[in-house]
Amino acid sequence: MKFLKGALIVLVACMFFFCEGAGGPGEVEVLHWWTSGGEAAAVAVLKEMLEEEGHTWKDFAVAGGGGDQAMTVLKSRAVAGNPPAAAQVKGPQIQLWGDEGVLTNLDDVAQAEKWDELVPKVVADIMKYQGHWVAVPVNVHRINWMWCNPEVFKKAGAKIPTTWAEFEDACKKIQAAGMIPVAWGGQPWQEATVFEIIVAGVGGTDFYKKALVDADPAALNSPTMVEVLKTFKMIKQYTDPGAPGRDWNLATAMVIKGEAGMQFMGDWAKGEFTAAGKVPNTDYVAAVAPGTSKQFIFNIDSFIMFKVQAKNEAAQKAMARLILQPKFQEVFNINKGSIPVRMGMPEGPFDAPARLAMKDFSETSKTGGLIPSMAHEMAVMPAIRGAIMDVVTNFYNSDLSAEDAAAQLADAVKAAK
Amino acid sequence: MQIPMRNKLQNPGILHRIENFLPKLVVIPTIAVAAVFIYGFIGWTTYISFTDSRLLPKYELVGFHQYVRLFTNFNLFPPESRWSVAVVNLLIFSVLFIVLCIIIGLLLAIFLDQRIRGEGFFRTIYLYPMALSFIVTGAAWRWILNPDLGIERLIQQLGFGDFTFRWLVDSNMAIYTIVIAAVWQSSGFVLALFLAGLRGIDDSIIKAAKVDGASLPRIYLRIVIPSLRPVFLSAVIILLHISIKSFDLVMVLTRGGPGFSTDMPATFMYAFAFNRGSLAFGAASAVIMFLAVMAIIIPYLYSELRGTRNAR
Numbered sequence: 190m191k192f193l194k195g196a197l198i199v200l201v202a203c204m205f206f207f208c209e210g211a212g213g214p215g216e217v218e219v220l221h222w223w224t225s226g227g228e229a230a231a232v233a234v235l236k237e238m239l240e241e242e243g244h245t246w247k248d249f250a251v252a253g254g255g256g257d258q259a260m261t262v263l264k265s266r267a268v269a270g271n272p273p274a275a276a277q278v279k280g281p282q283i284q285l286w287g288d289e290g291v292l293t294n295l296d297d298v299a300q301a302e303k304w305d306e307l308v309p310k311v312v313a314d315i316m317k318y319q320g321h322w323v324a325v326p327v328n329v330h331r332i333n334w335m336w337c338n339p340e341v342f343k344k345a346g347a348k349i350p351t352t353w354a355e356f357e358d359a360c361k362k363i364q365a366a367g368m369i370p371v372a373w374g375g376q377p378w379q380e381a382t383v384f385e386i387i388v389a390g391v392g393g394t395d396f397y398k399k400a401l402v403d404a405d406p407a408a409l410n411s412p413t414m415v416e417v418l419k420t421f422k423m424i425k426q427y428t429d430p431g432a433p434g435r436d437w438n439l440a441t442a443m444v445i446k447g448e449a450g451m452q453f454m455g456d457w458a459k460g461e462f463t464a465a466g467k468v469p470n471t472d473y474v475a476a477v478a479p480g481t482s483k484q485f486i487f488n489i490d491s492f493i494m495f496k497v498q499a500k501n502e503a504a505q506k507a508m509a510r511l512i513l514q515p516k517f518q519e520v521f522n523i524n525k526g527s528i529p530v531r532m533g534m535p536e537g538p539f540d541a542p543a544r545l546a547m548k549d550f551s552e553t554s555k556t557g558g559l560i561p562s563m564a565h566e567m568a569v570m571p572a573i574r575g576a577i578m579d580v581v582t583n584f585y586n587s588d589l590s591a592e593d594a595a596a597q598l599a600d601a602v603k604a605a606k
Numbered sequence: 607m608q609i610p611m612r613n614k615l616q617n618p619g620i621l622h623r624i625e626n627f628l629p630k631l632v633v634i635p636t637i638a639v640a641a642v643f644i645y646g647f648i649g650w651t652t653y654i655s656f657t658d659s660r661l662l663p664k665y666e667l668v669g670f671h672q673y674v675r676l677f678t679n680f681n682l683f684p685p686e687s688r689w690s691v692a693v694v695n696l697l698i699f700s701v702l703f704i705v706l707c708i709i710i711g712l713l714l715a716i717f718l719d720q721r722i723r724g725e726g727f728f729r730t731i732y733l734y735p736m737a738l739s740f741i742v743t744g745a746a747w748r749w750i751l752n753p754d755l756g757i758e759r760l761i762q763q764l765g766f767g768d769f770t771f772r773w774l775v776d777s778n779m780a781i782y783t784i785v786i787a788a789v790w791q792s793s794g795f796v797l798a799l800f801l802a803g804l805r806g807i808d809d810s811i812i813k814a815a816k817v818d819g820a821s822l823p824r825i826y827l828r829i830v831i832p833s834l835r836p837v838f839l840s841a842v843i844i845l846l847h848i849s850i851k852s853f854d855l856v857m858v859l860t861r862g863g864p865g866f867s868t869d870m871p872a873t874f875m876y877a878f879a880f881n882r883g884s885l886a887f888g889a890a891s892a893v894i895m896f897l898a899v900m901a902i903i904i905p906y907l908y909s910e911l912r913g914t915r916n917a918r
Contacts (some may be wrong), residue, residue: 196761233614257880257881260880263879264661264662267662268662271673282883285660285883286661287631287663289661300914321910344627375863375864376691376861377863377865377866393834429754430753430754430772430775431752431753433774433775433860433863433864434748434774434860434861434863434864459794537914550675556874570883571881571882571883571884572882572884572887574658574882575877575878575881575882575884579688579866582864582865583688583862583865583866583867586777586863586864586865586867587777587865587867600679604675604678
């Protein structure tokens, strides 16, 4: 009896010891704002996979404001010295968090899993701080899509445009047929989305990188930029007066209902078509925006990983590893409507627009046409993005000339640097 | 008479001591909370505005850098930088909002003061908008003014096909739609203030003026309105702080748009401090707003306090 009791005590002590040790199961607290139906289902997959490995997932979802609310919470937690294990932070903001010295180093997981081979270099560079992995990419959204209603084009006798000249021609025909050519959401981020698509389509990849990634004042105030701005403003006459302030999904609904011909929006718009029971290539066409067929403007969600207590490190590293596993990449991205950031995944389970995006993603990663989105916080620091967006939205909504707007762009970016 | 008094003072009861001590005890939490959450945070924001804080607060001072940035390209007519647009909008909004609210409120109060039938009914109707929050007002007016849903569509459907009313989506006119919604909301409140003032005027003065043969408009212009001076003062102070704080109405009605044409200092501060990771820059704009409020409130407090001292 005594022996048994003693053995039991030793056993319990061992269990406690292993629980406390770095190798045992731990807890990850994850801050994110994926709270809507499909998104929440997508996140739940990661939770299940983590729990299968014996770790605990502590959900820390902060809804609302496209992540603004979540960022405010994250800042206060970080200032208080109690950050969660992982938080949904993307683009150059990863560097800002790196500057604060609160991020953990994921190089060991990255090496074991060969992340550098799985993910294009442009993407990997965004996830690294001073050459070390500090964040894990989750999914890829393509921005330069044009969502078209083929019925509208048929009625107007127009064809889906592939150049900006064809685009204007199609707009005129649709307008003459009594429909709205372009479904426009008049909010600064949506206007900036169309603007950057035109920068890529009219200016080309190199110009895009100079103007919107390097924020080079010489490129921002150049004849090419003036041409871009003129093309951008040209669209305004083909939108309806109710556009200012409209939410993107209401604009998508106009295309779905056949009131409008096309909308420029990232691939999350697909979710609206699917929810309305529409089938790609029959009820709607996902075309690459005019002049950008060799380009892929990307918006990538990622998790940054904070330094955590030793007992939770294993759980955190497991989460980082699982995110780039094929199983999670497939299930998550089908639910979210995006494409896997891990290259070389089987296309089978994905729908037609996603397959096209996956093909272009891997092709452009070789040709250099893979470019980060300015409007979606992938390319420049928030202050510079804000400065560019202010000028763009002010130009679109006022009588400012394209030449003056280009000059203002350069000035505003210089002031924000 | 003096002896019993002294006896009482020599044996102050415990109740008496509590009576002395209790009021101080009760205000201490309020004072402590105000010291931290009002004055402490004013101090903290001011300090942050002199740093180069971006995403998170930093505490190394950089001087007036943020204020210099705030006032580069600062030109009010026509406004150039986003900050100058916000300042001009605040000026336009405050002046129109205060003047219109007072005119409409005063007129309604004078009409209601004519001892009309069903006064209580009308007073309730005019006061109801005040019971709504600016969020509700903003949402309702956003639909009313939307060219696809509201007035424009209604009148076009009535057969006037050429009718256009597109202030909400016109960047030069959008600021006036905010004035309309805000006046609709607040003029009933001003009415209540003036009505109380009117009821406080001594009837005999008005009767005396009538006996002297003064016409009704003359009585109002020369006697009633001048004697409402203190009501004007409180109405202006209350409306002024509503207009400087105006944030929710703008966020709901126009979201600062089209572009940033209806930005106000409060929405400007929010955008920079919380959306764009320029904490120090946002703090600098908040300090400027604070100074503007101080410039109005301090003379007011000064005149109020001097008034009470004279009264004693």
